Amino acid sequence: xxxxxxxxxxxxxxxxxxxxxxxxxxxxxxxxxxxxxxxxxxxxxxxxxxxxxxxxxxxxxxxxxxxxxxxxxxxxxxxxxxxxxxxxxxxxxxxxxxxxxxxxxxxxxxxxxxxxxxxxxxxxxxxxxxxxxxxxxxxxxxxxxxxxxxxxxxxxxxxxxxxxxxxxxxxxxxxxxxxxxxxxxxxxxxxxxxxxxxxxxxxxxxxxxxxxxxxxxxxxxxxxxxxxxxxxxxxxxxxxxxxxxxxxxxxxxxxxxxxxxxxxxxxxxxxxxxxxxxxxxxxxxxxxxxxxxxxxxxxxxxxxxxxxxxxxxxxxxxxxxxxxxxxxxxxxxxxxxxxxxxxxxxxxxxxxxxxxxxxxxxxxxxxxxxxxxxxxxxxxxxxxxxxxxxxxxxxxxxxxxxxxxxxxxxxxxxxxxxxxxxxxxxxxxxxxxxxxxxxxxxxxxxxxxxxxxxxxxxxxxxxxxxxxxxxxxxxxxxxxxxxxxxxxxxxxxxxxxxxxxxxxxxxxxxxxxxxxxxxxxxxxxxxxxxxxxxxxxxxxxxxxxxxxxxxxxxxxxxxxxxxxxxxxxxxxxxxxxxxxxxxxx
Amino acid sequence: xxxxxxxxxxxxxxxxxxxxxxxxxxxxxxxxxxxxxxxxxxxxxxxxxxxxxxxxxxxxxxxxxxxxxxxxxxxxxxxxxxxxxxxxxxxxxxxxxxxxxxxxxxxxxxxxxxxxxxxxxxxxxxxxxxxxxxxxxxxxxxxxxxxxxxxxxxxxxxxxxxxxxxxxxxxxxxxxxxxxxxxxxxxxxxxxxxxxxxxxxxxxxxxxxxxxxxxxxxxxxxxxxxxxxxxxxxxxxxxxxxxxxxxxxxxxxxxxxxxxxxxxxxxxxxxxxxxxxxxxxxxxxxxxxxxxxxxxxxxxxxxxxxxxxxxxxxxxxxxxxxxxxxxxxxxxxxxxxxx
Numbered sequence: 001x002x003x004x005x006x007x008x009x010x011x012x013x014x015x016x017x018x019x020x021x022x023x024x025x026x027x028x029x030x031x032x033x034x035x036x037x038x039x040x041x042x043x044x045x046x047x048x049x050x051x052x053x054x055x056x057x058x059x060x061x062x063x064x065x066x067x068x069x070x071x072x073x074x075x076x077x078x079x080x081x082x083x084x085x086x087x088x089x090x091x092x093x094x095x096x097x098x099x100x101x102x103x104x105x106x107x108x109x110x111x112x113x114x115x116x117x118x119x120x121x122x123x124x125x126x127x128x129x130x131x132x133x134x135x136x137x138x139x140x141x142x143x144x145x146x147x148x149x150x151x152x153x154x155x156x157x158x159x160x161x162x163x164x165x166x167x168x169x170x171x172x173x174x175x176x177x178x179x180x181x182x183x184x185x186x187x188x189x190x191x192x193x194x195x196x197x198x199x200x201x202x203x204x205x206x207x208x209x210x211x212x213x214x215x216x217x218x219x220x221x222x223x224x225x226x227x228x229x230x231x232x233x234x235x236x237x238x239x240x241x242x243x244x245x246x247x248x249x250x251x252x253x254x255x256x257x258x259x260x261x262x263x264x265x266x267x268x269x270x271x272x273x274x275x276x277x278x279x280x281x282x283x284x285x286x287x288x289x290x291x292x293x294x295x296x297x298x299x300x301x302x303x304x305x306x307x308x309x310x311x312x313x314x315x316x317x318x319x320x321x322x323x324x325x326x327x328x329x330x331x332x333x334x335x336x337x338x339x340x341x342x343x344x345x346x347x348x349x350x351x352x353x354x355x356x357x358x359x360x361x362x363x364x365x366x367x368x369x370x371x372x373x374x375x376x377x378x379x380x381x382x383x384x385x386x387x388x389x390x391x392x393x394x395x396x397x398x399x400x401x402x403x404x405x406x407x408x409x410x411x412x413x414x415x416x417x418x419x420x421x422x423x424x425x426x427x428x429x430x431x432x433x434x435x436x437x438x439x440x441x442x443x444x445x446x447x448x449x450x451x452x453x454x455x456x457x458x459x460x461x462x463x464x465x466x467x468x469x470x471x472x473x474x475x476x477x478x479x480x481x482x483x484x485x486x487x488x489x490x491x492x493x494x495x496x497x498x499x500x501x502x503x504x505x506x507x508x509x510x511x512x513x514x515x516x517x518x519x520x521x522x523x524x525x526x527x528x529x530x531x532x533x534x535x536x537x538x539x540x541x542x543x544x545x546x547x548x549x550x551x552x553x554x555x556x557x558x559x560x561x562x563x564x565x566x567x568x569x570x571x572x573x574x575x576x577x578x579x580x581x582x583x584x585x
Numbered sequence: 586x587x588x589x590x591x592x593x594x595x596x597x598x599x600x601x602x603x604x605x606x607x608x609x610x611x612x613x614x615x616x617x618x619x620x621x622x623x624x625x626x627x628x629x630x631x632x633x634x635x636x637x638x639x640x641x642x643x644x645x646x647x648x649x650x651x652x653x654x655x656x657x658x659x660x661x662x663x664x665x666x667x668x669x670x671x672x673x674x675x676x677x678x679x680x681x682x683x684x685x686x687x688x689x690x691x692x693x694x695x696x697x698x699x700x701x702x703x704x705x706x707x708x709x710x711x712x713x714x715x716x717x718x719x720x721x722x723x724x725x726x727x728x729x730x731x732x733x734x735x736x737x738x739x740x741x742x743x744x745x746x747x748x749x750x751x752x753x754x755x756x757x758x759x760x761x762x763x764x765x766x767x768x769x770x771x772x773x774x775x776x777x778x779x780x781x782x783x784x785x786x787x788x789x790x791x792x793x794x795x796x797x798x799x800x801x802x803x804x805x806x807x808x809x810x811x812x813x814x815x816x817x818x819x820x821x822x823x824x825x826x827x828x829x830x831x832x833x834x835x836x837x838x839x840x841x842x843x844x845x846x847x848x849x850x851x852x853x854x855x856x857x858x859x860x861x862x863x864x865x866x867x868x869x870x871x872x873x874x875x876x877x878x879x880x881x882x883x884x885x886x887x888x889x890x891x892x893x894x895x896x897x898x899x900x901x902x903x904x905x906x907x908x909x910x911x912x913x914x915x916x917x918x919x920x921x922x923x924x
Contacts, residue, residue: 473777
């Protein structure tokens, strides 16, 4: 998923916000906080059964307040429309169940386990048909059981790209499910009844749902962990957009009140049966999510250890408070890798290999990072491959034998070899002072490395320029960017979206037939070879063509109040581990 | 800027004759003194006014000589590659000055968190930009306001009704909203231009002046309405003096006091408006500005309070001094409000 946190600010801030922790003094330098590598959700356990294992020392009761500084949160809670780190991490953990889910242990390691299904699905030989046997003891917040038909309807909803333009179904359901060209979703397609659509079949008596694919889709079990692949009430009850403001919960918590961009209050759902759920808990009585909290204020509250902050969680920490948090919070300051990579993406047609490598040496990583308010080696770390740490098959290689670092002399040599004009033309997001500072520093560094730099300010998210092929400004750029996060730990959610010719977020316009062929080939390989195949493509793209400069991986900092039990992160979603936290009485 | 910078009722009337005899002249030869000289004399006896004038002159000096002063201290506003100067959290290392170390000669005000640029240079240029923008905007707003006020008040009739309508119309437009709307429009139109920085400053001055002239226009119109029925104006009319000449030669000199007072109160309002807009990120982004520094300083208030205090002291001192000086000017020019 694209990082949509504070969309505009992050899009640019992070693009320009690059990491220190360069080559030599890599991770784990002293106690200054190091980049925690994880193996995000690579493990699967199809036999996990409810109830979820108790968290050590867990107690019931209490209210947990979650501050989300500078984070607007989702505009609606419709599971089909949910495709943001913030919204999905909250809803998938607490309110909205799907076919599968992640179980996160106290170290933050995630395991894919069943949710509404009793296992991780039964695929046929070529992964073109998946059958999920549903459990019988799952129910809605009003006590009615969740039927196979409701799950099938939820899946059919994910086909509706018009009603849910921002939903993940636009990327996966419409790509992989059968009959996508004949069925546009239950709200847009008035001619076809959704039950006639060939993509999904259900049997209420046997309690099974069968999904037919148009092409091989071995990652269906991971896709099933999205709340979009979960049940929806039949008929008008779930019509968008009204349903998004008033959803029917089926997880351990239900919505008491929701004000978009302001507050979400969740209370216990007494109809949820712990026996039916292998991963979720129901410890706290209440969750209050405060969206768009003031960052500095939140830091002060969290560091003060007053009554309010003792039972609070914050999903972000400013760099200026990092040192103090490190000194005072101890293990209540949690660093969580977010499985995202930030790229500089030079225009593939306008530039050559030497030019792109010159950028890799001429871009002042640590300095831009410092200027944009990141913590070197902690919240941003220099990247060396396309796929971030924790993804299955992430290769360990360095394009030039060692990590790139700021080296203006080397950049100049490379520029001399390059046959194109040394023009670095890019954009920055002007309303964010940090992005402006980052652009200034990047310009300084690149100019010292021999580039002619032209930075143009924009007032909207840079993505609206980068992804618009008709934009005059966009056409004049020689360097664009993209920050990408994986939807699940497989290269299939990363590499095709960025490096397939013509993909929306392939902002540099990279197109090589050999790579496109390799990408198309992977789903046909035996499943155990696919991870390595993605790693191979990753390395091939970078060492042969070097179309984009992987600049940084992302880490998030979470802070937990002194009375919050089990302070930990959820590596599958890069969020606090809402499923397992509790209030110590 | 829809708020009035000074109400008409508080402003002086130079044309009013001083009432009664000046006690100092008793028993001596009576010498003529122009009203402006009398006012100047009063001003020089006002201690607060003198202190404020010194402060304002100090800032004007800084603004005018910001460049040479930077050279003198050996500092500049150039962007640096910051990582080498900073601790992990973005606060400067001890050897480069506060908050962990003592101030150094290299950077008399310390260096900025996150970007590691020199604080003194930014402070000096911030003062320069602030005063420059506020001064130009004041002059423009005055020109516009005085012209429209003179015309409306003197010509009356349809012209007056139209100009009053325009004035009232502009007063209804919310200033902040307009500034927020204009910033992206300017960006969209001029972002490719090499003069983007200049365009941005011009646009800001335009917004400040464009939403600041109304109070002046109203004030001047009111004054003109009362002046135009006076004998000397009637006499000039009878003699057939052309309107333009009448406005400039007869009316304008009688309006010097309210104009001086209104501009001396408008200037600090513009200084704080400029800082406020920069703080919100919609003012000047391409040049140093106190408002910007304030914005960046907020998140470092706890580890590095000095960084926030520098622009804060600048703004508070300058605005306070200008306001008090404006008040003193008004008192000096208006015999009726003597304390």
